[in-house]
Amino acid sequence: MEPIKPVKYRISLVVVFAVLGLMVAVAFNTTTLASADQSGRTGDLAAVVSDMEAQREGLTTKVTELRAELETLERTAAEEAGQRESFNADVEGTREAAGLTDVTGPGVIVTLSDAKIVPPGEDANRYIIHDFDITAIVNALVAGGAEAVDVNGQRIVATTAIRCAGTTVLVNQTRLGAPYVVTAIGDANRLTTALESDLVASELFGAYRVQYGLEVRLDKRSGLTVPAFAGVLLPRYATPVVGE
Amino acid sequence: MFVLVLALAVGVLAGLLLRIGIPVPLLTYLGVAVLAALDSCLGGVRAALERTFSDRVFVFGFITNTLMAAFIVFVGERIGVRELYLAAVVAFGVRLFNNLGIVRRLMFERREWE
Amino acid sequence: MSEGRTKETISRIKDGSLRVLKESEQAVEQQFHEARLLVSLAFALVLVGFLLVAQWRGTSNATAGLEGRTDQELALVIQEIAVASEDLRSEALGLEMSLAQAEQDERGQEALLQKAKEELRDIRTIAGLESAIGPGVIVRIKDPERVLLAQDFVSLVHELRSAGAEAIAIGAVRVDALSGITDSPEGIRVDGSAIGRSVEIAAIGNSADIEQALMLPGGIRATLTAYPGVTMSVLPYPDLEVPEAVLRPYTLGVPVHNAGQ
Numbered sequence: 001m002e003p004i005k006p007v008k009y010r011i012s013l014v015v016v017f018a019v020l021g022l023m024v025a026v027a028f029n030t031t032t033l034a035s036a037d038q039s040g041r042t043g044d045l046a047a048v049v050s051d052m053e054a055q056r057e058g059l060t061t062k063v064t065e066l067r068a069e070l071e072t073l074e075r076t077a078a079e080e081a082g083q084r085e086s087f088n089a090d091v092e093g094t095r096e097a098a099g100l101t102d103v104t105g106p107g108v109i110v111t112l113s114d115a116k117i118v119p120p121g122e123d124a125n126r127y128i129i130h131d132f133d134i135t136a137i138v139n140a141l142v143a144g145g146a147e148a149v150d151v152n153g154q155r156i157v158a159t160t161a162i163r164c165a166g167t168t169v170l171v172n173q174t175r176l177g178a179p180y181v182v183t184a185i186g187d188a189n190r191l192t193t194a195l196e197s198d199l200v201a202s203e204l205f206g207a208y209r210v211q212y213g214l215e216v217r218l219d220k221r222s223g224l225t226v227p228a229f230a231g232v233l234l235p236r237y238a239t240p241v242v243g244e
Numbered sequence: 245m246f247v248l249v250l251a252l253a254v255g256v257l258a259g260l261l262l263r264i265g266i267p268v269p270l271l272t273y274l275g276v277a278v279l280a281a282l283d284s285c286l287g288g289v290r291a292a293l294e295r296t297f298s299d300r301v302f303v304f305g306f307i308t309n310t311l312m313a314a315f316i317v318f319v320g321e322r323i324g325v326r327e328l329y330l331a332a333v334v335a336f337g338v339r340l341f342n343n344l345g346i347v348r349r350l351m352f353e354r355r356e357w358e
Numbered sequence: 359m360s361e362g363r364t365k366e367t368i369s370r371i372k373d374g375s376l377r378v379l380k381e382s383e384q385a386v387e388q389q390f391h392e393a394r395l396l397v398s399l400a401f402a403l404v405l406v407g408f409l410l411v412a413q414w415r416g417t418s419n420a421t422a423g424l425e426g427r428t429d430q431e432l433a434l435v436i437q438e439i440a441v442a443s444e445d446l447r448s449e450a451l452g453l454e455m456s457l458a459q460a461e462q463d464e465r466g467q468e469a470l471l472q473k474a475k476e477e478l479r480d481i482r483t484i485a486g487l488e489s490a491i492g493p494g495v496i497v498r499i500k501d502p503e504r505v506l507l508a509q510d511f512v513s514l515v516h517e518l519r520s521a522g523a524e525a526i527a528i529g530a531v532r533v534d535a536l537s538g539i540t541d542s543p544e545g546i547r548v549d550g551s552a553i554g555r556s557v558e559i560a561a562i563g564n565s566a567d568i569e570q571a572l573m574l575p576g577g578i579r580a581t582l583t584a585y586p587g588v589t590m591s592v593l594p595y596p597d598l599e600v601p602e603a604v605l606r607p608y609t610l611g612v613p614v615h616n617a618g619q
Contacts, residue, residue, distance in 0.1 A: 012299045013288050014251040016306050020281045021255020027274045030265045045432040052439045059446035066453035073460050074474040077467040087471070094478045096613040097606075098485035099535055105611035132513060139512045143538020147611040158485045158534040161520035165438070166431030170520075173442035175435060185611040199541055200509050226611075232445040233481045238490035238524040238562040240483040241599065 144194020486534030
């Protein structure tokens, strides 16, 4: 049984249904497009950052090459001066101790990652890994006798600062993103004990992991490699105490 | 009824083909507006089946519902109660299912008559 | 309705500065009713309006700050990268000069070797293998109730380093790459030696930069001194000496020399 005035209402109904369809489609478009480019307002600065990072990458390569070139010359000079042995020992000893060489050996890998879900209405800060979480892990590892440590390939040296810039973690002035992989070379059992006895690290492995769903993992491994420090160790204010 | 489904499909297709998008922060507005619009449309169908359909009421209801829903989101956002949009979602959601139930029942009744 | 009440009603309406014509009792009564409704409604609306505007302002300010922070974060990142790039640039320049000198100079070989040794010494100084002197700051922390934890000092060390500190000592212990700060029943230990309720931290570097970084609102000083009894002072010194670190030979790790072999 059809309504008596079908045409009249149908036109408005039809039009409105079409409008509804259009709205749904626009919403759909927006959500899909949004995931494609999330950078909105901060796009400009973000572009500056990546430009600078690329430039810096180039400088690092250049410095590495120049260093190698100069070192060859230096070694020849040392040889001619009859100081080959002592100079080589000097170079190698310094580089090893300063973190300017790769180091291989057994140890542990600690992986830290933000929680997958933040329940709505909760403070998101509790669900992400911060600079102090990483400093705590690194500190516990070196306290446990780690001989070389890196975070996502950034070697921890005497001048390494680990800090947060909002949600970004900077190590050796380099931006890192989760997951944060801390590799430490040393006695795996001692390192594990050190992590367990550290106040912050043990919380991360225990209560926080359970409560907030932070992803924290510890793996004991052998044959690990911790890379050399790629930056510059150039004192501007500190000078060695004079006199041999 | 078939014509209405077709109209809906035409709208969706037009939107997808034209690749229209809106700024992301406005997405909540559109989402709630869509819900309100859906509610109006079901209300319209219901009214048609109940023989109480009026063009003016329907079109006016559609527009005001949609705008009002967006406005509630706007107010919520401005006064810092971002969850206020949930009020619109719940209200329209309840009405939507209510209307849906009535439409279903009316359609079945009509079947039996025929 | 009594005479008295009508009068009272009218006077009350007049008080409300509403002009009401004296008509029949009923009309007055009804008008009074409407007027009261209007007044209370108006009052409520004014209140709602005020609250709405107040809240509105509040949220727009809050979001403005939030947006600013994102840019600020990026600005900080940019600053960090700029510092690192500047270091690299000056290193590259130094290396190029050394190379050029080595190729041209008659006595280049000797000078080169001399320079190389100096550079090695610089690296050893910054790495903690040699004691260092230079300008910087002394941070004095007093914690009479022992409320600070090792992590507080770890944060302080990273704060100092990011402000450009080149050599740091907590008490008499040089803090290098592998220094561990631990909590113990006897208090906080740096590389195993306990620090007391009052400790001096020496940091060589640009004292103005370091001071500024530590004293920042919401910075490390604010954080630490928020604990009961904790005080912290930062004083610049033109001449500080920071001791060398303990030697830490590799036992399990094997260094791999891969450059310039």
